[in-house]
Amino acid sequence: MARKTKAEAEQTRRQIIDAARKVFHTLGVSRTTLEKIAQEAGVTRGAVYWHFKDKQDLFFAVREHATLPLVDQVDERLLDAGQADPLAGIEQALLRIFTVLEGDPSARETFEIMIFRCEYVAEFTPVLERINGSCDDLAIKLQGAYRRAAERGLLRPGLDPALVAQETVYFLTGAVDRWLAGPEPARVTPAWRALIAQHIALRRA
Amino acid sequence: MARKTKAEAEQTRRQIIDAARKVFHTLGVSRTTLEKIAQEAGVTRGAVYWHFKDKQDLFFAVREHATLPLVDQVDERLLDAGQADPLAGIEQALLRIFTVLEGDPSARETFEIMIFRCEYVAEFTPVLERINGSCDDLAIKLQGAYRRAAERGLLRPGLDPALVAQETVYFLTGAVDRWLAGPEPARVTPAWRALIAQHIALRRA
DNA sequence: TTGGATACAATCGTACATGTATGTATAACG
DNA sequence: CGTTATACATACATGTACGATTGTATCCAA
Structure with missing residues (x-):
């Protein structure tokens, strides 16, 4: 995968947050796997781990x-x-x-x-x-x-x-x-x- | 392990429920493993699976x-x-x-x-x-x-x-x-x- | 008293989820 | 225009929870 523009990166970050909110809502926080969030966002776990430290960090981002x-x-x-x-x-x-x-x-x-x-x-x-x-x-x-x-x-x-x-x-x-x-x-x-x-x-x- | 009396079995059942409540409270339901409940109750997972179908069943028992x-x-x-x-x-x-x-x-x-x-x-x-x-x-x-x-x-x-x-x-x-x-x-x-x-x-x- | 049924303990294989490490193509920058 | 950090994708190693199976000693009932 090639490197994206700053704007594109920011967009994928928001896609991940939106996907996380959706999966958190349907599966609950604990049963939500970063793999499922990544699939919902159309990326891989690598992207999730690039933008967020772990699931807790993503949870806080959704809340904020x-x-x-x-x-x-x-x-x-x-x-x-x-x-x-x-x-x-x-x-x-x-x-x-x-x-x-x-x-x-x-x-x-x-x-x-x-x-x-x-x-x-x-x-x-x-x-x-x-x-x-x-x-x-x-x-x-x-x-x-x-x-x-x-x-x-x-x-x-x-x-x-x-x-x-x-x-x-x-x-x-x-x-x-x-x-x-x-x-x-x-x-x-x-x-x-x-x-x-x-x-x-x-x-x- | 030998078979217990009916009264003894009922007591271990209550022990498991009490242990489940404690572990549920400290770890949350999803992070609670039946192994930890068993340890807290002083039994093995076999005893838990004998008295309860799964974690959900135990959760309902705690609630009731x-x-x-x-x-x-x-x-x-x-x-x-x-x-x-x-x-x-x-x-x-x-x-x-x-x-x-x-x-x-x-x-x-x-x-x-x-x-x-x-x-x-x-x-x-x-x-x-x-x-x-x-x-x-x-x-x-x-x-x-x-x-x-x-x-x-x-x-x-x-x-x-x-x-x-x-x-x-x-x-x-x-x-x-x-x-x-x-x-x-x-x-x-x-x-x-x-x-x-x-x-x-x-x-x- | 004797043959189940009971009340567990111990063991095993499977399935994931996590974190990390590495690869890589490109945008950004001087 | 070359270099470097970026923005991911891919692959791997580890841990761990679960469900099922099997073993077994004892109680209970006929």
Whole structure:
């Protein structure tokens, strides 16, 4: 095989990542062999080992590829909705997560891999710790939004911003989990919107 | 090796299940070899293959061993608290789940295996479907309790029993998930009790 | 008491998955 | 325009998990 252009090499790298996501999703991380990923990508194991150290390295690459934009979008929504109605901002942010998961199959696949197709043990425990960190960050962001809502009298009196933020994180975690657990891809139905709306409405003054 | 008594055989079977739970928990399901389980149990692979068809069969046995009592206890609590204050019954039921997880290490290990140390693909997908079924059953039970609360004017007006039940399921799912995600075993702190209390208080009239 | 049936232990062959080492043609660079 | 690093493909050696088979000592039942 001849040497490729830098651009071509970068493309094969992305092909490998896409193939890895697909095979991880269908076979699970542990049963996925680099040989199968290579076949799916139309290359040989040599190419995979050239671009990535081992399977773990590839797994991290798949993760970095899809989750970062989703988390960033949540933060934006939360921040720019801070001035008018923080609670509405939170509701929009929650809803947006599911609309993204509905519209972006690769993002949904990545999430399903992380939740249902990976065993968090040994060298994969750092991923779990990072997820923990993301949840803590989200809790802090939500706490700030709830506090701003409280300052404007929008939050139901007697509620602790920190506590309601924690509960929202748990609600979101469980909802995403159950959203992805179904056999066929879930959809953002009116009932689902009502569920999120109710979660916020319960906290509104 | 000589033949054992029926009682002795049953004991080795339990030893194998306990060993499997331990090794599953530390290595993850896929990296667990029947040889390691056998060593942990103090027997050979021959004994494991005698009592169980394969690793999947053993996995199911581990699951059946610990989750059934926990689910049953939840149902009992929900039912016998139905007469006086259904909302208090739900709160007790939720709290009980975490106290059980705190006090029963084997139950916590089993839950951690199911959530973080297993890849739900191919022959393991039935387990995921069964978890879905359990969540749906719980949602129905909760819906009944919320409806009884509504009939007695204890539920906040304007709330749909089905919707609040769904949200409680998601809250519980996420809370259990995050409860188990931490590096060291979590504890039922006053803050945790306050969180559950808040979840119910938000729904009380 | 005696012939299975039981409850394992020990052994074997097979099948892969991994990592590495090597080959090689070409793009990039000075 | 020659050299060198690149971007892979190919081949090889190693380890290891699995399933099946076989052996065997004992319990249980008739």
